[in-house]
Amino acid sequence: MKHAALAVGILLTSVQALAQSGAVIPHEFAIRLRRGETITDVAESYGATVVAQYAPRRLYLLRAQPNNDDGELETELELDDRLEGVEQNRENAIADGHTQSFFVGIAPSAYDKQPMWDTIGLCNPGLGEGGRGWSIAVLDTGVFRHTRFGYQVRADGASFVDLYPATSDGARGLDTNQNGVFDELAGHGTFMAGLITKLAPKCTILPVRVLDSDGVGTTFSVSAGIYYAVDHGAKIINVSLTSPVDTLTLREAIATANTAGAIVVCATGNFGDDLPQYPAAIADAVAVASTDAAGFVAPWSSVGTFVRYSAPGVEAVSTLPGNLYGRASGTSVSAAMVSGAIARTVSARVGLRPADALAQMDALSVDLNPLNPGYEGLIGRGIHLPSDTIRGPFMTLTPR
Numbered sequence: 001m002k003h004a005a006l007a008v009g010i011l012l013t014s015v016q017a018l019a020q021s022g023a024v025i026p027h028e029f030a031i032r033l034r035r036g037e038t039i040t041d042v043a044e045s046y047g048a049t050v051v052a053q054y055a056p057r058r059l060y061l062l063r064a065q066p067n068n069d070d071g072e073l074e075t076e077l078e079l080d081d082r083l084e085g086v087e088q089n090r091e092n093a094i095a096d097g098h099t100q101s102f103f104v105g106i107a108p109s110a111y112d113k114q115p116m117w118d119t120i121g122l123c124n125p126g127l128g129e130g131g132r133g134w135s136i137a138v139l140d141t142g143v144f145r146h147t148r149f150g151y152q153v154r155a156d157g158a159s160f161v162d163l164y165p166a167t168s169d170g171a172r173g174l175d176t177n178q179n180g181v182f183d184e185l186a187g188h189g190t191f192m193a194g195l196i197t198k199l200a201p202k203c204t205i206l207p208v209r210v211l212d213s214d215g216v217g218t219t220f221s222v223s224a225g226i227y228y229a230v231d232h233g234a235k236i237i238n239v240s241l242t243s244p245v246d247t248l249t250l251r252e253a254i255a256t257a258n259t260a261g262a263i264v265v266c267a268t269g270n271f272g273d274d275l276p277q278y279p280a281a282i283a284d285a286v287a288v289a290s291t292d293a294a295g296f297v298a299p300w301s302s303v304g305t306f307v308r309y310s311a312p313g314v315e316a317v318s319t320l321p322g323n324l325y326g327r328a329s330g331t332s333v334s335a336a337m338v339s340g341a342i343a344r345t346v347s348a349r350v351g352l353r354p355a356d357a358l359a360q361m362d363a364l365s366v367d368l369n370p371l372n373p374g375y376e377g378l379i380g381r382g383i384h385l386p387s388d389t390i391r392g393p394f395m396t397l398t399p400r
Contacts, residue, residue: 094215116312131200137229140189142169143207157207185215194319199340240332
């Protein structure tokens, strides 16, 4: 059957406007308040408005008056001893940087039988409890309950974007990046959840909206989402978004997650180069690049010395809102594969430290360098699930 593009224009990846990712958002500042201080007092001091917050971690988003000079105000805020941290808010966006539509009309059987499951050893026996006891936070556009995994979606998620409290994944009538396509990333979070739950069918999904339906978020929304995931027991935090700019606010949130025992898995982006994208390039994050089902690096995948794993991300089939199935590509896909694989591999050992869980993954992973000359040291290792008899995931595949 010919695949039809979803009528509302859902795109896995954003178009040229995403070059704006990392851009400063005028007059907005992410701040960390010192203990014992009051945010209203700080806001009043600068004639600013509190537009968003995650109070349990004393993280706030201030919007200054438009007639203020942002550079001067940032300097004043940095000198304010009531604050622990100050940073101008920046845009973060979906990790995938080339246009490619979600295609719907895909049969459910294509989801179950796609080659990438065999590539990583999903058919292998001896996989224990399949994620039992592990909660995975999906920091994305939201998660729509699907017949495949609806019972696994927790009811205590949160939203940190566009003043919309629901955590469901759907159209909002937005064209944030002003490229003429509305709601182009609606469905992205549901797609990721479908991949994660296929690999870890006994995990739970914590939906945390940090991106709007156009695939755009901010330093504040992503950082608040990470803190929320940590505070609500997530042991894996899947982050499929990028920015070319490293930010201290996000770096601190990821460090806090690691200290709390959570693993933050990040997509590297689809820019086809080895330039660092954040948060994937942050040392405490687990960066994931993309291969095809045979283990060859996808030509559009961002790579780099910071990459820990590569996983299949080409022409993947997963879930979409409305109990539909779609096909798409991207390092977002690969990150979700790694998040699910970690939960499945470590099974019910919920007390495992991040370093120990990743050490198990490393022991089961495979060397992709022989298949990818010229990418040595830039793509990490290929993920592989445990079995009673470990075998290489590419033995039954013919290299091209």
